[in-house]
Amino acid sequence: MSNWRETPVLSGGHVTLRPLAIEDRDALVAATSDGRLWELFYSLAPGPETIDLWFAYTFRDQEQARSMTFAVEDKAGRVVGSTRYLRMNESNRRVEIGGTFYAASVQRSGVNTEAKLLLLTHAFETLGCVCVQFRTDWFNKRSQAAIERLGAKQDGVLRGQRIMPDGRVRDTVVYSILDHEWPGVRRNLQMMLGRHEEKSA
Amino acid sequence: MSVWRETPTLAGRHVTLRPLAMEDRGALLEAMADGDLASLFYTFVPSPETVDAWFDKVFAERDAGRVLPFAVIAADGRLSGTTRFMRMSEADKRLEIGGTLYAKSVQRTGLNTEAKRLLLGHAFDGLGCRCVQIRTGWHNRASRAAIERLGAKLDGVLRNHKIMPDGHFRDTVVYSIITDEWPGVRANLDLLMARHEEKSA
Numbered sequence: 001m002s003n004w005r006e007t008p009v010l011s012g013g014h015v016t017l018r019p020l021a022i023e024d025r026d027a028l029v030a031a032t033s034d035g036r037l038w039e040l041f042y043s044l045a046p047g048p049e050t051i052d053l054w055f056a057y058t059f060r061d062q063e064q065a066r067s068m069t070f071a072v073e074d075k076a077g078r079v080v081g082s083t084r085y086l087r088m089n090e091s092n093r094r095v096e097i098g099g100t101f102y103a104a105s106v107q108r109s110g111v112n113t114e115a116k117l118l119l120l121t122h123a124f125e126t127l128g129c130v131c132v133q134f135r136t137d138w139f140n141k142r143s144q145a146a147i148e149r150l151g152a153k154q155d156g157v158l159r160g161q162r163i164m165p166d167g168r169v170r171d172t173v174v175y176s177i178l179d180h181e182w183p184g185v186r187r188n189l190q191m192m193l194g195r196h197e198e199k200s201a
Numbered sequence: 202m203s204v205w206r207e208t209p210t211l212a213g214r215h216v217t218l219r220p221l222a223m224e225d226r227g228a229l230l231e232a233m234a235d236g237d238l239a240s241l242f243y244t245f246v247p248s249p250e251t252v253d254a255w256f257d258k259v260f261a262e263r264d265a266g267r268v269l270p271f272a273v274i275a276a277d278g279r280l281s282g283t284t285r286f287m288r289m290s291e292a293d294k295r296l297e298i299g300g301t302l303y304a305k306s307v308q309r310t311g312l313n314t315e316a317k318r319l320l321l322g323h324a325f326d327g328l329g330c331r332c333v334q335i336r337t338g339w340h341n342r343a344s345r346a347a348i349e350r351l352g353a354k355l356d357g358v359l360r361n362h363k364i365m366p367d368g369h370f371r372d373t374v375v376y377s378i379i380t381d382e383w384p385g386v387r388a389n390l391d392l393l394m395a396r397h398e399e400k401s402a
Binding site: 091162174 | 294
């Protein structure tokens with residue numbers, strides 16, 4: 001099977017990304033319950049009420065070969081969040097990294113930094129991407145700050161791009177990293193990861 | 202059938218847009234031969250070699266509910282180009298106007314101005330869109346100037362967004378018009394059309 005169709009297992013020192021399965025349902029709800037992530041008005045993290053619909057959308061998109069969804073496990077093998085490649089476009093060698101959320105207990109811990117390092121390495125070095133995009137809600141300032149810390153550049157703000165479940169019309173901020181920028185972003189992520197390790201040592 | 206799935210016939214004073222059909226193949230190739238459009242490196246124009254694949258792709262997207270393709274008929278009854286609604290999302294009340302190509306003989310005549318007036322009218326007033334996007338390649342200066350003349354605003358530049366047939370990486374410039382801006386854009390288009398009519402009177 002093509003690399004563009006097969007969800008890989010990506011292992012680092014602190015986290016492992018592996019294909020999400022329906023058996024992860026309860027563990028995922030436990031993770032998002034830590035911080036009640038779904039209560040943020042701009043968040044798309046699933047809660048107990050929306051998890052089944054979330055899985056249905058996720059697997060439908062995956063069958064159409066447009067996305068690969070991962071469970072994020074910590075060192076102890078506990079599911080602490082989820083992330084994915086989406087809007088995958090093999091002929092244009094482009095993916096988006098998104099649909100990411102983490103239990104409150106692992107936010108700001110370096111888990112996301114290593115997950116991004118693993119996902120970007122696979123995108124640029126195995127899939128041969130020339131562009132990796134990130135998109136977020138105009139009001140999700142924490143996510144924007146996190147994306148900017150990676151070293152991604154802002155492409156623009158797509159106005160009125162989406163209608164959210166509560167009826168709000170959302171502006172979407174688009175960021176990208178291009179293949180020639182990858183070596184710099186990789187060094188930046190490795191440095192950030194080193195700092196997290198010093199702190200927790 | 203939902204209005205989001207049905208290609209309408211939109212008739213103006215100088216131009217009529219009607220559903221594109223397989224029978225338009227010959228007339229479309231003839232229109233595309235006027236002006237040697239195929240030599241433009243930054244845009245994709247169907248040629249005798251590629252026209253069948255082009256039709257297949259357009260109709261497949263239409264059948265998937267993402268595209269409504271139009272033939273553009275000039276006042277003399279000749280097929281003078283093509284345009285389409287694409288990336289249609291009924292849930293987000295959003296679509297893109299694109300895939301627009303005109304024979305050289307009708308460029309700068311006001312025909313495109315009226316075609317846009319009809320398409321935007323249908324999108325906002327017929328379909329109830331919240332957002333209409335228009336995208337073009339970074340190097341397509343004529344197209345960018347035309348989009349800006351409509352009154353659309355620049356959302357951003359999606360870097361390395363597409364790999365073109367000649368292998369170059371295309372940056373995609375994204376513009377949008379949102380609901381609240383439509384009355385202003387409509388007044389602007391009416392003014393531009395009146396000017397064209399004065400000139401040709």
